[in-house]
Amino acid sequence: MKLTVNGTEYEVDVEPEMPLLWVLRDELHIKGPKYGCGIAQCGACTVHVDGMAVRSCQLPVGALEGEVTTIEGLGTPESLHAVQAAWVAHQVAQCGYCQSGQIMQAAALLDLNPAPTDEEIDAVMSANLCRCGTYPRIRAAIHDAAQKLSEA
């Protein structure tokens, strides 16, 4: 089975029902997407498939259509995506475990809606759980990233 992740094509020999998350983590050793719940309730595993935010723990790899982008493909420490830069500027992360998913979800949100209101942020981002309580800074960072992206 072939799949493309962060611009690289991979061939894997796995059951088609294996969730994309475990193909990424245990077969391809791409560790940015995290396992949190396995039932699409926490969003720590969020990746993009052709730009759409997807819960990789619930997507059987056999049903994958499109190119996968993980947090590693969104930006790097040397070249941050605007959302990542806003996350650093606002010092959002505490334990940081959910933040790969939060950032991927926020990037997809801003792609569809470049200037979300607080209510729109709440509606989309509430599907991503953070147990440390970084929510006030997530809100602020998304507004900031939206501003920066609109100026770019």
Place this chain on the structure above:
Amino acid sequence: MSRAGKIARRTFLIGSAAIAGGVAFGVYMAKKPIPNPLLDDLKDGEAAITPFVKIDANGITLITPRADKGQGAYSIQAYLIAEELDIDPATATITPGMPRQAYYNATVLGEGVPIPAYKEGFVADTLRDFMSVPAKLLSIQMTGGSSTVPDGFDRMRLAGATARETLKEAAARRVGVARGDLRTENGAVILPDGTSIAYTDLAAEAAEIDPITNVTLRPASAWRYLGKPDLPRLDMLRKCTGTEVYGIDMEFQDMLHATVRANPAVGTAGARVDASAAEAMRGVEKILPVSNGVGVIANNTWRAFQAAEVLEIEWSAPDYPGTSDGIFAALEQALGDPDSYDHRQRDEGDVDAALEAGEIIDARYRIPYLAHAPMEPMNAVVRVLEGQVEIWTGTQIPLFIRDRAATIAGVAPEAVKVYVLPMGGSFGHRLEMTHVEQAVELALAVPGRHLKLTWSREEDMSHDYPRPASVAAGRGQVADGKVVAFDLSVSQSAMAPEWFGRLSGMSLPGPDATITTGSWDQPFAIPNYRVTGYRAPSMVPVSSWRSVGASGNGFYHDSFLDELIHAAGADPLAERILLCLHEPARKVLEAVGEMSGWDGPSMAEGRGRGVGFCMSFGVPCAQVIEVTQTEAGIRIDQVYVAVDVGEVLDPTNLEAQVFGGVIFGLGHAMNCALTYEDHAPLETNYHAYEGMRLYQAPQIEVRALSNGSRIRGVGEPAVPPAAPALANAIFAATGQRIRELPLNKHIDFV
């Protein structure tokens, strides 16, 4: 129980080690210097001037032994050393190092002394300082109790200063000038003529010198990093780019992936297992018994999870009640029962006589078991090779893990290496080590191979060692607009002895202070004031949950105080300020009043505000919460928080920790409970146990004060006041007094 028995039980272990004759011997033993562990495996040209700083020709390594579970321990420890060492910590390698006795936690037991934190002065401070003695002897290298900053504040700065002065001495000897004529800057010693010599260049010579330990710490006015706004966390970039390596991310060539299913009634083994279906599944290599359950070893985590799910296991039942109803009945039965009496650390005035003076105000409270449920489930990588055990895991208790792994593997503790990794949250969950025990048991069956054990979310939540459920009864009396009697009784299973017994195999004699921590020790003056702890039988195995005893006692004490103040017809905030006998605590109450523009609990129609207060871990924290009753339920509009940690080292992270503490406290108070049925919780994943999601998160405004006389930690103290502040606000807005958590059993939230 006989009266003598009760008195004997009133000696707290931690207190008694200091009070009852242990001190002299203990101090003598503890004063013997602990060897610097870095010297054990130092290579040529490396200098380990203190246990916290290692320098070689290639760079500087800072050892930060308190583990980072999201609270910022990694950063602040590095900044504390760097402040005196004169380096940019971002240029150093920062590592927790190997667990060793040198990294004992001198502070974490300090709050166990039977003197409330608001009482200062010679006896209290001496007792607290003596607590470092048992910690050192017990080698407790532990992260917890909001203790990283208070424990490391002097110690790590002294390490930085010692390293700096020793490097200066090395330079002084090399060039033949006095050490006093040298200064340091950005990782180098600067000679009088302006020439600089990099620390790395001085490492080999510094290694030959006895460390200069006669150093003076710089005053706060000279700090470059500490106390400054916008101090960046040193792990932030990694955490925003998916490049932080948590325990669950460890990867080794040819690694095996494992999981377990253990009896959710922890403490009792499984009776019958049918593994035939699981054994036939793709990628499954071995299915083996582990303590209290069954382990699956496979070549991929998902395959291990799938196989574990189809195991048919008949569990044996323990002898405690299997349902929440049965558990609460047992808690209620112990409450007030003389045979279940555990301790009474506060008994002022004549409570019984004062209660008889009029109609007693009665209130009954209860709180549920709560899971820690950190985002990263429990996991560990273990390899057993030729009598050596290596463990990679995120943990708050590396030395307990080292010793237990040694016992399981039948090797000496020195043959076990524990590599402590960043944690995807903990909230106290990683003060337990069942998952590591299981991983060692499985790794012994595949010698030479790295094996990663990962708990599924369901396994994690059903083996969480939750915050204890408890019940409380308040009885009080008011007269002439004043609270005149306050009598609170709390019933809970013993938490601290259970936990310590699991970790150490030793029993903790004496009462369990956690039953009333956060209620007996509050800084108020009420003429007749009594708090009593009752010990219910051990039931669901329980452990520390962010803010420990204060998580429930903060709710009990402050909710009941609010009821009495209301009954007296006084203002909730003004009366707390009047009753308060501790200056820093009074100041945080006054601050939230000012921040919220407090003019009483009533606001516009359908709105209300409540105040909550708790002093925990020596930190007074007050919160004012404003709510609105909407058609969809209660909405939290705004939270004002004032907190006093004595000295603020990192304002940006302090705010983050307070945001997090408030949201953690509110989310669980509103929405969460573990409900037991057949000895297992019904809530086994986040759909049934969320804490708080973003749409419920209120605006939070934080003010940090510095009137306290000792520096304190801020990871936990914002949690306890949140629940009572919200319940008190709901009362102000609706007239409904809710005395049971979670609040959503009684009222809807937006």
